Amino acid sequence: MTDSLNTADGALPAAPNSGASAQPFTIAGTVIDPGASATIAIPVSNTATGLPASLYVRVLHGARPGPCIFVSAAIHGDEIIGTAVIQRLLAKLDAANMAGTVLFLPVVNIFGFQAHSRYLPDRRDLNRSFPGSAKGSLAAQLAAKFLKEVICHCTLGIDIHSAAVHRYNLPQIRIAPNNENLRELAMLFGAHAVIESPLRPGSLRDIARGEGVDMLLMEAGEALRFDELSVRCGVNGVLNVMAHLKMIQPHPEATQVTIPARSRRAIWVRAPRGGLCMLQQKSGDAVKKGEVIGRVAGIFGDDAQEFRAPIDGIIIGHAVLPVVNQGDALVHIAEVMRFGDVEERVDQITEALLNDRLLDEDELI
Numbered sequence: 506m507t508d509s510l511n512t513a514d515g516a517l518p519a520a521p522n523s524g525a526s527a528q529p530f531t532i533a534g535t536v537i538d539p540g541a542s543a544t545i546a547i548p549v550s551n552t553a554t555g556l557p558a559s560l561y562v563r564v565l566h567g568a569r570p571g572p573c574i575f576v577s578a579a580i581h582g583d584e585i586i587g588t589a590v591i592q593r594l595l596a597k598l599d600a601a602n603m604a605g606t607v608l609f610l611p612v613v614n615i616f617g618f619q620a621h622s623r624y625l626p627d628r629r630d631l632n633r634s635f636p637g638s639a640k641g642s643l644a645a646q647l648a649a650k651f652l653k654e655v656i657c658h659c660t661l662g663i664d665i666h667s668a669a670v671h672r673y674n675l676p677q678i679r680i681a682p683n684n685e686n687l688r689e690l691a692m693l694f695g696a697h698a699v700i701e702s703p704l705r706p707g708s709l710r711d712i713a714r715g716e717g718v719d720m721l722l723m724e725a726g727e728a729l730r731f732d733e734l735s736v737r738c739g740v741n742g743v744l745n746v747m748a749h750l751k752m753i754q755p756h757p758e759a760t761q762v763t764i765p766a767r768s769r770r771a772i773w774v775r776a777p778r779g780g781l782c783m784l785q786q787k788s789g790d791a792v793k794k795g796e797v798i799g800r801v802a803g804i805f806g807d808d809a810q811e812f813r814a815p816i817d818g819i820i821i822g823h824a825v826l827p828v829v830n831q832g833d834a835l836v837h838i839a840e841v842m843r844f845g846d847v848e849e850r851v852d853q854i855t856e857a858l859l860n861d862r863l864l865d866e867d868e869l870i
């Protein structure tokens with residue numbers, strides 16, 4: 506960081522100035538001037554209390570023209586890591602210094618978020634409810650509003666998830682297969698792993714592709730928890746993407762980016778029996794085919810059964826709850842393209858993120 510890059514109010518330095526001004530931006534009937542920000546409440550329904558329930562969007566509309574993107578969190582209501590990422594980004598970004606527009610949605614599944622639940626009150630999964638409909642279930646209505654008022658404005662979305670409850674995910678970006686533009690964005694995001702995975706029907710990524718919107722899906726950390734590495738990875742990644750799109754200036758101390766673990770196939774290793782699980786490896790560790798990664802024993806510690814890595818790869822997710830049933834998913838292993846130094850590269854990414862002062866919560870850039 507140099508003094509010349511500081512701005513008076515401590516926000517990120519201005520985007521490259523093309524000289525042109527942006528046009529006003531209209532969302533859900535509200536007009537936002539160039540260089541301004543606004544919080545928009547998009548009515549969805551009433552809650553069971555009869556009080557209004559709305560989808561909240563903070564819009565940062567840059568002073569100069571540029572792309573429109575969205576950053577969303579808590580589509581699964583208990584996966585709250587992206588909410589922390591968005592809070593930290595909002596403290597760093599200033600629309601007056603930006604080009605283009607960002608729509609931030611810290612909580613999409615407003616119902617599940619309050620209940621600490623992945624689902625909506627009707628037990629539907631919002632991320633299987635797209636494109637939704639105005640007359641469908643509550644999940645379908647929320648999905649339809651999100652599609653119409655947010656996704657359709659944008660050319661790119663970054664949707665942030667964590668592992669499901671009682672699991673941890675190594676920070677990773679998941680993208681649709683065989684999309685060069687997405688591959689480039691995923692690599693420069695700076696997460697530990699990039700996974701090309703097929704799209705699930707009814708998911709946000711699936712419907713966004715149909716609308717011509719590219720999607721990066723970030724997975725990081727545990728449900729219902731914040732962890733500093735995951736938050737930093739999300740903040741750094743969104744800023745990297747925005748800088749690449751010339752919406753903000755690049756990181757002033759950006760150095761050679763470490764190549765993440767890249768994979769097209771990941772396998773879950775499941776509990777061989779019910780009991781107490783002791784893991785010998787964790788997310789970020791490289792494992793060789795046949796290597797013991799943990800064991801499950803009875804409550805007296807006897808009759809332990811080991812389980813082993815079925816492939817060479819890197820662990821991208823693991824269970825954190827030791828009490829398991831037979832068949833529970835315990836360790837997620839990604840087969841990687843460059844195995845030899847993958848653990849060193851993953852460690853380098855962790856170290857760089859944790860040492861980057863510009864990603865500190867209180868550090869105004």
Ligand SMILES: [Zn+2]
Pocket residue numbers: 581584666667
């Ligand atoms: Zn999720």
